[in-house]
Amino acid sequence: MTEKWWKNAVIYQIYPKSFADSNQDGIGDLEGIIEKLPYLKKLGVDALWISPVYLSPQVDNGYDITDYRKIDPIFGDNETMYRLIAKAHSVGIKIIMDFVANHTSDQALWFKESRKSKENFFSDFYIWKDALPDGSAPNNWGSNFGGSAWTWDDMRQQYYLHYYAKEQPDLNWENPRVRQYIYDMMRFWKAKGVDGWRMDVITSISKDLDFPNNPQSYSTSNQQNGPRMHEFIHEMHKEVLAPFGMMSVGESPASTSKDAPLLVDPQREELDMIFTFEHMHVDRKKNDINGRWALQKMDLVELKRILSNWQVDLEGKGWNALYFENHDRARVISRFGNDTNYRYSCATAFATILHGMKGTPFIYQGEEIGMTNPKFELSDYVDIELKGNYEEVVKKNKTLSEEEFLKAVHKVSRDNARTPMQWSSGPHAGFSTVKPWFKVNPNYKKINVETDLSSNQSIFNYYQKLIQLRHNEQLLLDGNYTLLLEKDPNLFLYKRESQQSAWYVLANLSDTPQEMPEIIQKEKAESQFVIKNNPNRTNLKDALAPYEAFIVSI
Ligand code: TEU
Ligand code: CA
Structure with a gap:
């Protein structure tokens, strides 16, 4: 439909360690991904973003790379990766690799x-x-x-x-040789058929060479948007991204919708899209000493404000990357919604809101079947961030008790997304026949791909429809966006509109029924539902059930 394939695309993120284990060593691998290509094709996604599979001591699950041109033996070998790329391409799925160039492993x-x-x-x-x-x-x-x-x-x-673990020393991008070596590595993978890059903390690559102290000791507030960041990214664009037509989506922790165009305005020739963190902080206390572990109730008005700002401020100036989940984030239904009483409705309601927006939606493995956060004991968790922060916050500073910390872990820790993919109700959720590297969520007997596919309330089927809409509906691609009922604390309502057509996208993101908004009630009775998660919904009058969502064409 457009010259930029990713504008009508839905991208699926794979965290290889936890996706599918083909050789029964408890660790997901590339052959496992190949085996699941028909599943991904059935879902309908256009591209896979594969978290790092390069040679690595796995201190940070592959985000610590020893050799950028070698596949780590736990995942397979280079030949398997080339075969995965070829097989994916043969069924029309593109491959996005993870580009971790702010740092390497200390074993590099x-x-x-x-x-x-x-x-x-x-x-x-x-x-x-x-x-x-x-x-x-x-x-x-x-x-x-x-x-x-x-x-x-x-x-x-x-x-x-090192902005991350001591085993992840930061590269010196001031050195032109470093930059050239990195561009060469990108050319190497381009030659193998890779279609684009997800760029890990790309906004951290330029450092303030005066090395000034931060106002607070051990704060990480200095790490983003250094003085030469735009220059370096632009150079990379010129050297590799543009000549080889590679897609790019950069992780950009500190970007706001106001300054985002500096990175994604096509005229600036930097990146195609960025992942903001802004909307991920709506359940976090501001400026709290406990950082990401200082939680408050999710503020829906704030979530709507942030997502809508990104829609409006990037209009004509850049393209959005849309996400609720990834390997660093909790399961959205457990974090912002209700994963017990209303799991199907809640999962599909958040999906409706996200996939109705303008931009490229990203699905994280398991999101499409409504996987949830596990509630493990502290000793079950393995993430280096969780462990490091525990030492700091609970043991050293004592600013959170162990109970408070664990409560926050259950809500937001990165490990929430990293439990093995739940394929079936069989042993180890069908992920492997042996004990996996990280505990399976005990709810796998109930929540798994097999069960979801055979259910008449299948989250997978709903995602499949949303993806088809993305492929077929011009309005999703270019319709403009208007938020309505901005102060409503329970409903998320917005309008997509073009010269030809208009849709309302509506979700009740609360546990209680809500009156149908008047603006919807006034619409013509013959309005068509584009998609809905409540089979009983036949009119535009009755109250909305908890987590009910639909898109209606008017
Ligand atoms: O993440 C960068 C990042 O800033 C967050 O994941 C961070 O750990 C957290 O939000 C702080 O509150 C990227 C990768 O996605 C992550 O998995 C890696 O651990 C990290 O970079 C280092 O490579
Ligand atoms: Ca394996």
């Missing part, structure tokens, strides 16, 4: 060489600084996984910078 050859001395070819591939006269770190910057962002290296007798 570059880092091993870099730490050897101050005067070798790789010395300036990372960010090294002398200790302060008293031996302490160069400044008070913090790591996202707890503690200082600086680690002392005995061999080199200097500190190196």
Whole structure:
């Protein structure tokens, strides 16, 4: 329909470790993805974003890369990856790889060489600084996984910078060689057929070379939008993205809808889309010392305001990436909705809202069958962020009790999304025949692909329809967007409209019935439902059931 394939596309994210285990070692792998291609084709998605599968010690589940051109043996080998790309292409599915270029693993050859001395070819591939006269770190910057962002290296007798784990040293993008090596790596994968990139914390690649202290010790507030960020991204666009027509979606934690066009306005030649974090903070207390673990009740008015700002502010200036879930986020129905009494309605209601918007929707594995957060014991969790933050917040600062922390973990921890994919009610949810690397959610007997597909309330089927709409309806592509009832604390209502047609997209995102909005009641009786999650819905008058949602064409 358009010259940019991703504008009518729905992209599905795979977290390989937890998707499907083909060789029964408890770890998901590439062959597992190949086996599930018919499932993904049936769902109807256009592209797969595959979280990192490169050689890695797996300190951060592959976001710590040792060799960008090698597939980690836990996932298969390079030949399997090439076969996956070819097989996906043969059924019309594109492949987006994860591009982690803010940092590497400390096991990468570059880092091993870099730490050897101050005067070798790789010395300036990372960010090294002398200790302060008293031996302490160069400044008070913090790591996202707890503690200082600086680690002392005995061999080199200097500190190196790491925004994440100490095993994830930050690359020095100031060094043109680093940039050229990265572009070469991208060309390598392009030659293998990769169609685009999801760019991990791409807005962190440029550092403030004055290294000023943060107002608060160990804060991570300095990490985004450094002085040369736009310049570097533009260079990458010129060198690789444009010449090879590769799609790009950048992770951009600090972007607001106002400054987003600086990254995604096509005329600036930087990125195609970015993932904002703004709407992910609507259940988080602002400026709280406990950061992502300081929770409050989800504020729907705020969620509507943020998502709508992105719709409106990017109109004509850039393209949205739409998501509620990914491997760093909890299950949306457990976090913002009701995953027990209204699981089907709630999952499809959030899906309706997201997939009705302008932009490219991303589905995270398991979202399409309404998988939920598990409520594990603290000792069951494995994520490095959770563990690092626990040490910091509960043990060291004592600003949260263990109970409060666990409560927050149950709501928002990254591990909520990382439990193995629930394929069937068989042993280990059909993910593997042996004990998986991370616990299966005990609700798998009830919630799994097999059960969902055979249910008359199938979340999968609903997603399938939403994806078909994305492919077939011009209005979704280019209709403009208007939020209605902006102050309503329970209903999400917006209008999509073009010269030819108009739709209302409506969801009751509460546990209680709600009056049908007057503006809808006034519509013609012969209005057509485009999609609805309540089979009993036949008119535009009756009250909305809890988590009822529909799209109606007027
Ligand atoms: O995430 C970056 C990121 O900022 C968040 O995931 C962060 O951990 C959290 O939101 C802080 O509150 C990316 C990847 O998606 C993540 O999985 C990696 O761990 C991280 O980068 C480092 O590569
Ligand atoms: Ca395996």
